[in-house]
Amino acid sequence: MTSVPTPIPSRTQFVLEAIKHRILSGDLRPGQPLVETELAGEFGVSKTPVREALKTLAGTGLVAMSQYKGAAVRTVDAAMAREVYDVRLLLEPEALRRTVHRGAPLDTAREALERADAAEDAAERALANREFHRTLYSACGNPLLGRLLDEVRDQAALVSAVAWAADPSWAREAAEHQEILRLALAGDADGAADALHRHIASFVQRAFPSEGGLK
Known part of the structure; x- marks a missing residue:
């Protein structure tokens, strides 16, 4: 039986699209840290939708995540x-x-x-x-x-x-x-x-x- 993808909550989707747009427009540069608390404050949400959005963006290759350094815009070489x-x-x-x-x-x-x-x-x-x-x-x-x-x-x-x-x-x-x-x-x-x-x-x-x- 084919599984149905779990819909992304609206707040997470909003944050995801906003961060993606800023990355692809060059507003957020490769290697720039993506701090959950700062982004949450900027978008007026809790850290949870920010964290989920960053995980999704990491899955698409736009964001790099490190256990020690946290998230950052993926570096292009x-x-x-x-x-x-x-x-x-x-x-x-x-x-x-x-x-x-x-x-x-x-x-x-x-x-x-x-x-x-x-x-x-x-x-x-x-x-x-x-x-x-x-x-x-x-x-x-x-x-x-x-x-x-x-x-x-x-x-x-x-x-x-x-x-x-x-x-x-x-x-x-x-x-x-x-x-x-x-x-x-x-x-x-x-x-x-x-x-x-x-x-x-x-x-x-x-x-x-x-x-x-x-x-």
Whole structure:
């Protein structure tokens, strides 16, 4: 019998989303301590929902927890970036190929790009870009494949936030997104998948040039 996940209490969910947004927007920097008492006071809740939110975020790879040092925003380095983006390289282009072969509608992807272009801050633009990529793979017809990619979304976004803070590359990535979508809408599954592969690989190569990027 399949178990049903236990719903997250509303206060915990509120705290979780607030901390996640601050991490992915760069307001909370990698390595920055996440002190339960301070966060509880800031959000007007007890320490319990903060503690549960941090545990959940640790499970998604955004937070690192230590028995002695407590919680902190996960540190991003080239090894972590390669690990996350290697998974994306293996799975995401194939998921897009299947999405195109199925003829799935991509209106949401187009809308996400429009929101990214109109975004007024990095957090809003990052959320729109994440939605663009998710639209490309979520209609692939294999729910497990979609869930596997969902699991690395937050970690990939953390890598992006750090890289963008050091070297904003929105314009180049926006052009790459447009080309990927153009090929997908034209029904060119292999072309769209190849363009997506180049897009993902080149990002880490630009963000961590001294490490050689990804193959």
